[in-house]
Amino acid sequence: MAYRETEKIQARKADTKAKILSAARQIIALEGFGGLTMAAAAKQAGVATGSMYRYFPNKIELCTALFRQLSGREVDEMRAIAKLDLRPAEALARCCFNFTQRAFRAPVQSYALMAEPLDPALEMERLIYRRAYAEVYQCIIERGIEAGDFEELDSHTASLAVVGMLAEPLLAPLHQFYSGESEPFDSRKLALSISRLCLNSLGSKAQLKNQDFDEQFNEYA
Amino acid sequence: MAYRETEKIQARKADTKAKILSAARQIIALEGFGGLTMAAAAKQAGVATGSMYRYFPNKIELCTALFRQLSGREVDEMRAIAKLDLRPAEALARCCFNFTQRAFRAPVQSYALMAEPLDPALEMERLIYRRAYAEVYQCIIERGIEAGDFEELDSHTASLAVVGMLAEPLLAPLHQFYSGESEPFDSRKLALSISRLCLNSLGSKAQLKNQDFDEQFNEYA
């Protein structure tokens, strides 16, 4: 045996893998999954097309890894809010604001993750992450029900509905960015409307004041 | 000039065009857009591949026509409910039930229309139809606000949120059908939860009794 992978090489490989993922991310942020070809990603990462296959067995795996990385971050963000020991209504409202906020920070990428046509194999991933979002919300909702802040309802369905409520109103404006016709957009106002609908749907009596939202908005801005 | 299109031919052409659309629809209902190739649709319709292009300039146009036909029906269904001169809360609840009901009647097709990865060109159509659904809901919502049945809120955002609330909780179960693992599913219970969330979100005080939903469900079953 005259060769064994050494630390240095492992590090380099990890680095290259990260570079590839990063390149793919850049492409997605600019053009969505539609612009992501193996050749383009290779070029952007500064490696040969063939090298891509030393790091990912095929394109699907690359896309999956990327999708998980990006969606994972978003879900983690929600989880972090859920951990904060806030009143459930406050927590959900923050989720609304944070989600909306972040979506418009990287609109094309967000659109790609949320709604862009993907390889069918990836659609499963999307469902999995929607489920993950829903679980976070479900947890908050259940706390709210226990605390008597929300009315008794099917927390599972409610959590999915919240996912829909948060995402759907963003799609049209995000698509604008995706298709190039970006216009200035007041995401704060939108988030405010959505969070109200969201809390209403759960039967929350909490009426967070506008002020609260403003502060929170700035906190995450 | 020794040839001019006659009525008979026009009728036949219209018929063939319809046959092609119908064939495409059958394929979609069974396998989603993923299974829809020009060759497959031609075979199903009983025409040659090349003939497809006498009726549709390209695949996108065919898909678009089909998408419009199918989505149009669904939206019309909602419009019909909106016209019924019901209390806004009742109208919205019916929309919930009808939408859910119809979705599970043709689950693969519904999934295809709602969420399946499509050619990007079609994604625009999807947005347009989401918008159309939203407009129907917006109309109902505004009536509800005027009547004092709903609280004052941004009816535009609310209508989009309703679209999301109605669609999102259906996706996972519909996907089951799409990917082959169909399981018996209680769509009635789901519709009940959703309609409650929906009305809540608008600040409706109306509490439709379970009974009402049961009847309505049967009406559309």
Added chain:
DNA sequence: AGATAAAGTGAATCATGATTCACACCTTTA
């Protein structure tokens, strides 16, 4: 019937983009 203009056909062609592969080039170990 003969001329004209479509409509119908399906095998061949194209386009796109993922994937492979034979070869060059490093790293490690003895």
Added chain:
DNA sequence: TAAAGGTGTGAATCATGATTCACTTTATCT
């Protein structure tokens, strides 16, 4: 430094499926 076992390369290959086109058949009109 030679052998062994990677890693890197990018042009060539493949797969899929849309689209074309030269040709056949059908319909209409004089």
